[in-house]
Amino acid sequence: MSDALNIGLAGLILGLALWSIVAREAFAAVEGFMAFGLLLTLAWVQLHGIDVALTEAAIGGGLTGALLIGAATRLRSTEAAARVEGPGAPTRWLAAGVSVAVTAALAVGVLALPVPAPTLAPDVAAHIAVTGVGNPITAVLLAFRAMDTLLEAIVLLFALIGVWSLAPDRFWGGRPGLRQQADPNGILAYVARVLPPIGVIAGIYIFWVGADHPGGKFQGATLMAAMWLLVMMAGLADAPPISRTWLRILLVAGPLVFIAIGVVGVVTADAFLAYPPGIAKPLILVIEFALMPTLTLILGLMLVGAPQRGPLP
């Protein structure tokens, strides 16, 4: 029974992946991609990767989908022209061939793995007590492979700088996005008043349980950013001008705290990003708390886009 469900799920995922590739309109492709993300979430749940499922739902399907919808809407007016100038049949077939070859190589690689596959899971299980956290994923992300997480946070910051750098000179330092004009008594404003308290509690909860259960700062921050975007879209609050000092400080605070703790580790624990024994858990908490507002702001502002209004009201 569950085999049939799994095969059906895999078939749907493959079908949606194909749809995203062959759909003629960018908007239709993006919709396929978002549904693909949701089904991929279910697949991760079936594989008992709840942490990955949460991340896929929040970031892969939700946030990336929203970013792509924004991009597709902007490109809509130029889409017909772009299709005319598009690559010819030989290029397309070549691209398809290369994609299939890469997929086949990956499939061969995965299938050729020895059984049981090489794994570091026993090592993680043996040393997780040192970190003080109960969720092995969090232990890997913030203790054993903290460097990856640090670089991830910095990459996101660079991405936001990249978005901002698309601003015309005269709007530099101004408010991102356009001023939203929504009916103050409309349904959107109503939801933007009702939903955020629930969403913020859920976000903080997911963030807080990340130490011992599936969850964490990325998933929690995505929920918080979504609530913030909802309030902004309903016109209840405006995006801050990107020149604000408090905003800049919060944006770099997370990575800076992370790096500072890493540098302290050089002195106290003989390696960058190593935690002195005994206080690993508090340090991990400090990093998580510092990263949470940074990630919320980065994810929210990335969706709002480049500054489009002057710095002065």
Place this chain on the structure above:
Amino acid sequence: MSAVINLWTVIAVSGGAVFFLAGTTGLLRFPDAFTRLHALTKADNLGLGLVVLGLLPQMDSVSGGLKLLCIWGLVLLSGATASQLIARALVRRDVQR
């Protein structure tokens, strides 16, 4: 007792599945966007509602059941909002034409 509960679950979840099937059929077959929205929200509201009601007695804990009810409530809220927004955008477009 458990047989009655299981029977209730089967009936309610099957009823929910019927609403999802009908909603999907409506989404594919109805002539314009407003009727399609109507079909879609029926699947969300009634279909998911029946599935949740059917699963409630199967939950181990009260908090699990409350989570199910919360999910239903949130889906109701988001479904109602999204369909309102889409319908209003459609009306505005029709007026401009």
